[in-house]
Amino acid sequence: MKAKGKMTVKKEKPSGTAGAFSDTYFVIMAGGRGERFWPLSTDLVPKPFVSLTGKKTLIEMTVDRAKRIVPIGRIFVVLGREHLPAAKKCLPELPLKNFIIEPVGRDTAPCIGLAATMIHLRDPGAVMVVLPSDHFVPDGKRFAGLVRQAVKAARGGEHLVTIGIPPQRPETGYGYIKTGNKALSLSGGDCYKVRRFVEKPDLAKARHYVKEGSYYWNAGIFVWQTRVFLEGLRSHMPRLYEGLEELRGALLRGEGRKADAIFAGFEKVSIDYGLMEKAKNVLMMPAGFRWDDVGTWTSLSRVLDTDDAGNVLRGRTVALDADNCVIISDSVPVAALGVSGLIIVASKDGILVCDASKAQEVRQIAKIINKKS
Amino acid sequence: MKAKGKMTVKKEKPSGTAGAFSDTYFVIMAGGRGERFWPLSTDLVPKPFVSLTGKKTLIEMTVDRAKRIVPIGRIFVVLGREHLPAAKKCLPELPLKNFIIEPVGRDTAPCIGLAATMIHLRDPGAVMVVLPSDHFVPDGKRFAGLVRQAVKAARGGEHLVTIGIPPQRPETGYGYIKTGNKALSLSGGDCYKVRRFVEKPDLAKARHYVKEGSYYWNAGIFVWQTRVFLEGLRSHMPRLYEGLEELRGALLRGEGRKADAIFAGFEKVSIDYGLMEKAKNVLMMPAGFRWDDVGTWTSLSRVLDTDDAGNVLRGRTVALDADNCVIISDSVPVAALGVSGLIIVASKDGILVCDASKAQEVRQIAKIINKKS
Numbered sequence: 189m190k191a192k193g194k195m196t197v198k199k200e201k202p203s204g205t206a207g208a209f210s211d212t213y214f215v216i217m218a219g220g221r222g223e224r225f226w227p228l229s230t231d232l233v234p235k236p237f238v239s240l241t242g243k244k245t246l247i248e249m250t251v252d253r254a255k256r257i258v259p260i261g262r263i264f265v266v267l268g269r270e271h272l273p274a275a276k277k278c279l280p281e282l283p284l285k286n287f288i289i290e291p292v293g294r295d296t297a298p299c300i301g302l303a304a305t306m307i308h309l310r311d312p313g314a315v316m317v318v319l320p321s322d323h324f325v326p327d328g329k330r331f332a333g334l335v336r337q338a339v340k341a342a343r344g345g346e347h348l349v350t351i352g353i354p355p356q357r358p359e360t361g362y363g364y365i366k367t368g369n370k371a372l373s374l375s376g377g378d379c380y381k382v383r384r385f386v387e388k389p390d391l392a393k394a395r396h397y398v399k400e401g402s403y404y405w406n407a408g409i410f411v412w413q414t415r416v417f418l419e420g421l422r423s424h425m426p427r428l429y430e431g432l433e434e435l436r437g438a439l440l441r442g443e444g445r446k447a448d449a450i451f452a453g454f455e456k457v458s459i460d461y462g463l464m465e466k467a468k469n470v471l472m473m474p475a476g477f478r479w480d481d482v483g484t485w486t487s488l489s490r491v492l493d494t495d496d497a498g499n500v501l502r503g504r505t506v507a508l509d510a511d512n513c514v515i516i517s518d519s520v521p522v523a524a525l526g527v528s529g530l531i532i533v534a535s536k537d538g539i540l541v542c543d544a545s546k547a548q549e550v551r552q553i554a555k556i557i558n559k560k561s
Numbered sequence: 562m563k564a565k566g567k568m569t570v571k572k573e574k575p576s577g578t579a580g581a582f583s584d585t586y587f588v589i590m591a592g593g594r595g596e597r598f599w600p601l602s603t604d605l606v607p608k609p610f611v612s613l614t615g616k617k618t619l620i621e622m623t624v625d626r627a628k629r630i631v632p633i634g635r636i637f638v639v640l641g642r643e644h645l646p647a648a649k650k651c652l653p654e655l656p657l658k659n660f661i662i663e664p665v666g667r668d669t670a671p672c673i674g675l676a677a678t679m680i681h682l683r684d685p686g687a688v689m690v691v692l693p694s695d696h697f698v699p700d701g702k703r704f705a706g707l708v709r710q711a712v713k714a715a716r717g718g719e720h721l722v723t724i725g726i727p728p729q730r731p732e733t734g735y736g737y738i739k740t741g742n743k744a745l746s747l748s749g750g751d752c753y754k755v756r757r758f759v760e761k762p763d764l765a766k767a768r769h770y771v772k773e774g775s776y777y778w779n780a781g782i783f784v785w786q787t788r789v790f791l792e793g794l795r796s797h798m799p800r801l802y803e804g805l806e807e808l809r810g811a812l813l814r815g816e817g818r819k820a821d822a823i824f825a826g827f828e829k830v831s832i833d834y835g836l837m838e839k840a841k842n843v844l845m846m847p848a849g850f851r852w853d854d855v856g857t858w859t860s861l862s863r864v865l866d867t868d869d870a871g872n873v874l875r876g877r878t879v880a881l882d883a884d885n886c887v888i889i890s891d892s893v894p895v896a897a898l899g900v901s902g903l904i905i906v907a908s909k910d911g912i913l914v915c916d917a918s919k920a921q922e923v924r925q926i927a928k929i930i931n932k933k934s
Contacts, residue, residue, distance in 0.1 A: 526919035546899035
């Protein structure tokens with residue numbers, strides 16, 4: 189599924205073993221909507237494509253991290269067609285054929301399945317690294333170090349490897365990974381057996397998980413051989429597996445329209461629910477790097493510098509007698525006077541003024557505004 | 562002082578007594594800066610020229626009220642040259658010669674003195690009604706009714722007449738007028754002797770004034786014969802009087818530049834301090850009309866409709882779980898979520914987010930922003 193219309197694929201020579209990571213491919217998932225970061229992100233320019241944390245967009249920074257391990261030609265971005273203009277603008281150096289267009293959104297299992305199928309066609313010995321496009325990982329070097337170890341672990345040809353984040357607070361918005369005994373000891377980090385994937389907990393459970401020590405945040409970072417992954421689908425998601433086999437055939441015959449139709453017929457299922465929670469061969473490596481999913485406006489206070497009063501200020505802003513605010517302008521000057529704990533964001537599309545405690549509800553606002561305009 | 566450059570004047574035939582108010586002239590004072598209503602008002606487009614309360618600007622509504630009594634040709638607007646473009650835009654029907662340009666701001670005594678001198682030259686029997694340009698008086702009919710009575714009182718040729726506002730709250734931001742006995746009883750309202758003009762009180766005094774019953778707010782509305790007013794200046798502000806005499810000579814000789822220089826030499830003095838507090842021949846009529854000086858953003862909650870949660874909403878706005886806010890957009894959509902008691906104003910010049918209790922300090926913000934840009 190290249191950017192130019194119908195799904196097609198060209199079989200390439202397997203990369204073989206030239207170079208330490210010549211078998212490695214990155215798949216960066218850039219689905220999703222723009223609602224939580226309205227008015228900076230919008231339906232057409234969702235979170236990965238917006239400069240939230242600095243000059244670069246989150247997806248640019250994600251590609252930069254991948255480039256520490258592989259050349260740009262082995263980095264793929266999966267996204268909806270409507271986001272292609274924004275993505276091309278952020279990633280001018282990414283070859284057009286490396287944008288994998290989902291004809292429709294079908295959650296992560298079909299999305300990763302599609303990418304795995306395409307990469308497996310190109311290189312049956314491929315190791316695939318799946319990354320979300322919109323997370324904040326400032327230390328690219330440490331990140332790359334750990335991913336290299338994960339690739340090595342995946343090369344064993346037995347395991348689905350995931351990278352878990354040591355929980356920093358009792359977060360109820362994430363899934364958790366409960367680990368068991370150490371399975372492998374690598375030079376750059378240990379691999380633990382995964383006992384189970386845990387869905388978003390309530391606060392009491394989340395508190396327990398943080399204290400207990402064997403729970404990690406599930407950050408959606410996966411490393412595996414495409415072969416091992418596809419076998420996992422065959423065992424646990426047989427209908428998706430068969431559909432992908434059919435889709436593979438269509439791609440090989442150059443039947444892009446048919447491939448699109450097959451994909452559109454897939455059930456919406458997340459990879460966590462469909463595969464990871466069921467598979468027995470999952471290993472987890474604890475992330476030794478700083479990570480933040482930058483999930484809402486308030487998270488910017490965690491990842492960006494603040495002034496003495498705890499304000500995050502970006503763009504043309506004036507804060508007078510204001511504290512613990514996130515104030516961002518991509519537009520005209522914003523002045524905050526005598527306010528506390530507010531999110532104030534101005535763009536050419538709109539202006540948000542929101543109590544920090546309500547940052548999760550910004551989606552609603554975006555929906556109302558989109559309906560009105 | 563016509564709009565076109567230097568001060569000049571053309572002597573006109575006195576209006577005589579044709580028509581009930583053919584001796585009456587309105588002088589609308591439109592000095593002042595735009596800081597308290599940033600970002601809607603600016604240095605170049607101050608408060609009178611901004612649509613704060615509805616579709617019309619405050620100065621348009623002021624002229625509309627005056628037109629209930631006199632034709633447009635007898636309505637004058639005194640303003641600084643920098644505000645002429647904004648004023649002409651608001652008042653396209655006002656003859657250009659009816660804009661009286663202050664060469665420099667010298668507070669209200671020289672300003673009213675200048676207008677009185679020019680009107681007196683044109684019509685020595687003139688009654689002059691002085692109005693601020695930026696107050697909110699929704700009931701034009703009642704306003705006009707009372708002003709007509711005030712003009713009749715002023716025609717007696719003895720008194721400086723002012724209209725006082727029955728105090729609605731213990732306001733510390735206004736001057737007060739302490740009244741004495743009834744002096745005149747007119748069909749449309751009584752005239753009281755003025756005991757004294759009181760400067761802005763502290764809260765305890767303001768509370769006392771409200772309860773006491775004989776105190777009124779000084780709203781800067783004055784009605785008098787130009788002759789009586791100029792005699793008042795001769796007694797209490799002799800230097801200004803002499804300067805105005807000199808200025809009158811310059812105007813008669815067509816020496817606009819000289820007239821400007823004389824005006825620039827005047828001391829900055831308010832009419833309250835310079836004349837009203839000293840004169841013994843002041844009468845006051847209580848206003849029977851609704852009045853608000855729309856002094857800060859918070860005052861809009863008093864003069865505009867609010868929703869069930871007490872929000873004033875104007876322009877493209879969305880308020881979700883928000884109460885007691887003033888939310889105005891002349892620009893992109895503004896969304897307020899989970900906030901209370903805020904002033905949120907967006908224009909093409911900037912965005913203000915301010916706790917209602919700090920509305921008085923918006924000036925500071927405007928100064929900082931103006932310095933930065």
